[in-house]
Amino acid sequence: MSQLISDAMKQQAALVSTLRKANIYTYSLEVSSSCANRIMVSGKERINFISNNYLGFSTHPKVLEQVKKAADKYGLGIGGSPLACGTTDLHYRLQERIAQVYEREACVLLPSGYQALLGSIQATIGKGDVALLDSLVHRSIVDGVTLSGSDKRMWLHNDTEDLETLLPRARSKYKRMLVIVDSVYSMDGDWADLPELYRLKEEHGAMLLIDEAHSLGVLGKRGYGLPDHFDMPHAPDVIAGTFSKFAGAVGGFVAGPSDFIDYLRHSASAYIFSASLPPLTVAGVYKSFELLDEEPEWKDRLWSNINYFLKGLEEIGFDTGPSRTAVVPLLIRDVEKTMTFNRMVFDEGVFASPIVHPAVPPAESRIRLGVMATHTREDLDKSMDIFKKVGKKLSIIP
Ligand SMILES: Cc1ncc(COP(=O)(O)O)c(C=O)c1O
Secondary structure, three states, X not given: OOOOOOHHHHHHHHHHHHHHHOOOOOOOOOEOOOOOOEEEEOOEEEEEOOOOOOOOHHHOHHHHHXXXXXXXXXXXXXXXXXXXXXXXXXHHHHHHHHHHHOOOOEEEEEOOHHHHHHHHHHHHOOOOOEEEEEOOOOXXXXXXXXXXXXXXXXXXXXXXXXXXXXXXXXXXXXXXXXXXEXXXXXXXXXXXXXXHXXXXXXXXXXXXEEEOOOOOOOOOOOOOOHHHHOOXXXXXXXXXEEOOOOOOOOOEEEEEOHHHHHHHHHHOHHHHOOOOOOHHHHHHHHHHHHXXXXXXXXXXXXXXXXXXXHHHHHHHOOOOOOOOOOEEEEEOOOHXXXXXXXXXXHXXXXXXXXXXXXXXXXXXXXXXXXXXXXXXXHHHHHHHHHHHHHHHHOOOOO
16 A cells, blocks of 8 residues: 555545455446436446435426527636636626525635635634534534534434523633524425524524525525525525536526625635636536526426335335435444445436445435435336335345
8 A cells, every 4th residue: 555545534435445356346337328317327227316316406407408508608717816817707697696596695616615605604603712613513514624624513413402401501611603504404304493593592692693505496485495494584694605516517606795795705725725617517507596486387397206105115114214305214223234235226216326434424324315206116116126125135224
């Protein structure tokens, strides 16, 4: 091994090598098609349960039409950061659209959801402040807090009573408090209790930042996410999100008051020191936002699939945890069995994602499934048959 690999890294490398030798390593397999309900992986067609392309918009003809038009006009990329030449008319229109969707004064685009979380947190808090995180928030949030220099406190997942005990203590010690949650949790598929979070933040003088990654396009009457679901558009102070899920694309955003967004644009390193999103991506994402209004049937189809699939899996005997959305875990609770299950279902025809340590504790090992609006009933039924067959073989279900 090269000298670049430390002793701690060697352990990790040895584990990967063991999984490869046992033929149960299924990460980064070669994909050679678009991200549709069926996907070509290692030269074979598989039912796609690995993506976050929940609405299937990444291949929608109207989205692709706009992408092609923008490619013709602007080329591959815009060749600069947003403060230089990277803010085109298309970027401005998309920012305005998102500000409208979330009923905010302003919005700014970033190159990824990860960077949107880094930037939004760095612009909100710093040394002498504290971030109060749900224990299951996404890694981008944890990294954003580290970058900000503020202190960090974790509260038990979705347990607002636990948060309530932390808030008065934090208030006496810190200048400012920022509560941060995922709207929908990326591994469990449950959602945050926005009304209660709003009550607590008002009562204790805190601020609230929500990460709309898995909620936009999925929750709410119009698909406008968690604030839409609870009809509380003004409950969060800051909203961050990504285009990698609802649009199946790439890119992130932060929405909030105009003075805050302006401050972010001149202070957040994730925004300033990175090239701007390509206009062709911005054009496709803009159309995806329009589709939320123009073709609500995609969200309806997604929900019909979620309800059918969750019910079916539970009837078969799988533990799907607290999931209520397009993120569906099959809890297996054992690392090796999880990796083996994933390899076996892949061989039978389903492409899914094994989630093991360090992403979750070993006893929380699981397969993570992403339901799509474009899954047919045949896709869902066939997958459930495969899960049942393999689940029985590995004694995961009775
Ligand atoms: C909850 C959550 N937030 C943020 C991100 C980061 O988004 P992106 O992949 O677009 O950078 C993800 C992606 O995995 C996520 O699941």
